[in-house]
Amino acid sequence: MKNNLFLGLFVFTIFLNSCTTDGTADIIINDNSITNNNGGGGNSGSQSIFLSGTYNEDLTLDANNNYKVNGSLIMAAGTTLTIPAGMTVEALAAGSDVYIAISQGAKIMASGTADNPIVLTSDASTPQAGDWGGLILLGRAPINSVSGTATSTSEIASLPYGGTDAADNSGVIRYMRIEYSGGAADGQSENNGFSFYGVGNGTTVEYIQAYEGKDDGVEFFGGTVNVNYISIINAQDDSIDWTEGYSGTITDAYVKHGDIHDKGVEADGFNTDIGNNSNPVFFSKPTINNLIIIGLGSTTGGEAVRLRAGTQGVFNNLIIEGFEKGFKLVGDQGNSPTGTGVLSNDLHVTDITFTDITVKMTNNTGETFTETDFIAGDGNGTGTDYATWGANWTIGNN
Numbered sequence: 001m002k003n004n005l006f007l008g009l010f011v012f013t014i015f016l017n018s019c020t021t022d023g024t025a026d027i028i029i030n031d032n033s034i035t036n037n038n039g040g041g042g043n044s045g046s047q048s049i050f051l052s053g054t055y056n057e058d059l060t061l062d063a064n065n066n067y068k069v070n071g072s073l074i075m076a077a078g079t080t081l082t083i084p085a086g087m088t089v090e091a092l093a094a095g096s097d098v099y100i101a102i103s104q105g106a107k108i109m110a111s112g113t114a115d116n117p118i119v120l121t122s123d124a125s126t127p128q129a130g131d132w133g134g135l136i137l138l139g140r141a142p143i144n145s146v147s148g149t150a151t152s153t154s155e156i157a158s159l160p161y162g163g164t165d166a167a168d169n170s171g172v173i174r175y176m177r178i179e180y181s182g183g184a185a186d187g188q189s190e191n192n193g194f195s196f197y198g199v200g201n202g203t204t205v206e207y208i209q210a211y212e213g214k215d216d217g218v219e220f221f222g223g224t225v226n227v228n229y230i231s232i233i234n235a236q237d238d239s240i241d242w243t244e245g246y247s248g249t250i251t252d253a254y255v256k257h258g259d260i261h262d263k264g265v266e267a268d269g270f271n272t273d274i275g276n277n278s279n280p281v282f283f284s285k286p287t288i289n290n291l292i293i294i295g296l297g298s299t300t301g302g303e304a305v306r307l308r309a310g311t312q313g314v315f316n317n318l319i320i321e322g323f324e325k326g327f328k329l330v331g332d333q334g335n336s337p338t339g340t341g342v343l344s345n346d347l348h349v350t351d352i353t354f355t356d357i358t359v360k361m362t363n364n365t366g367e368t369f370t371e372t373d374f375i376a377g378d379g380n381g382t383g384t385d386y387a388t389w390g391a392n393w394t395i396g397n398n
């Protein structure tokens with residue numbers, strides 16, 4: 001310990017000397033990171049650089065330091081949060097008030113690699129789902145809970161989102177794993193792994209994993225963002241959840257349920273608690289390419305995909321395995337016209353393989369249609385090559 005402390009002070013001194021002209025004084029606090037690399041055996045002397053509050057300037061994390069999010073870290077409009085490849089950022093295991101939010105007009109630049117992913121995780125010695133709140137992105141792309149240029153307010157951070165810019169850009173996220181997030185704020189609101197509020201398709205999101213989340217893995221509140229290569233393992237609510245008119249494209253996604261779970265995909269055309277207030281009215285209509293959903297077996301019940309509240313969507317090339325029900329369609333012939341989407345071909349599935357599924361489709365929409373009206377190419381689905389694209393940087397697939 002003495003050696004480590006000495007080394008820490010020595011390095012700290014060099015650090016100070018090397019940074020006196022650096023413009024990032026706002027994050028130079030008690031750098032004892034070397035003593036933290038000791039690996040086990042008490043915590044005396046170890047300190048981290050704490051991050052919380054609203055940042056009105058850019059925040060660039062330094063690979064030589066350790067950081068701990070200890071509250072709500074909010075990047076204000078016009079700022080950029082930069083996280084280097086290979087960095088693990090810990091979050092205080094204190095529930096949903098600990099999160100990272102990228103406001104409308106702010107950006108995150110977090111470009112990891114397969115060998116050096118960026119990991120956002122709990123600081124608990126025995127981490128659990130719900131330890132912290134996860135990552136929240138808010139953009140200016142259309143949502144259907146409001147009309148035109150109006151904005152809505154996010155569940156957790158109470159930040160504005162939505163607008164008219166489908167091409168809005170919230171930055172770059174690449175090879176990022178979020179672990180043990182999804183803390184509950186109250187009976188209604190829970191954070192997820194990745195929460196996309198009105199995020200636009202100028203944003204780059206690829207190779208992301210949500211692992212051991214208390215709520216959803218990824219949740220889309222409207223917006224147009226496209227996401228490629230998603231892994232969701234052991235999400236306790238829905239692995240992929242959308243509402244409020246989400247209309248991006250998800251390509252290559254792998255979902256695996258743990259003991260506690262709700263749906264693989266829970267899809268709403270709009271938020272029925274708020275209403276579809278868009279003018280003209282539109283519903284969620286994403287495109288989903290190359291999706292695998294693995295449940296716990298048909299005898300355990302459950303639904304792989306719930307489609308409701310008028311959602312539309314185009315599903316191409318799926319494998320669904322181990323559920324009582326494959327798809328359950330719920331809606332009405334009024335404000336939540338889910339079945340109407342099937343009849344107009346705005347909600348359909350092409351190329352799918354069902355394995356260990358008792359009922360492929362349940363229609364509770366009030367509209368009359370058959371399984372073959374909804375599904376084409378039964379038996380032709382091949383899913384996604386998770387073994388290849390998920391190698392090295394994802395965890396928990398066993």
Ligand SMILES: [Ca+2]
Pocket residue numbers: 190191192215216219237241
């Ligand atoms: Ca949620």
Ligand SMILES: [Ca+2]
Pocket residue numbers: 215216237238241266
């Ligand atoms: Ca959900």
Ligand SMILES: [Ca+2]
Pocket residue numbers: 237238262263266
């Ligand atoms: Ca749910």
Ligand SMILES: [Ca+2]
Pocket residue numbers: 238241242243266267268
């Ligand atoms: Ca939902």
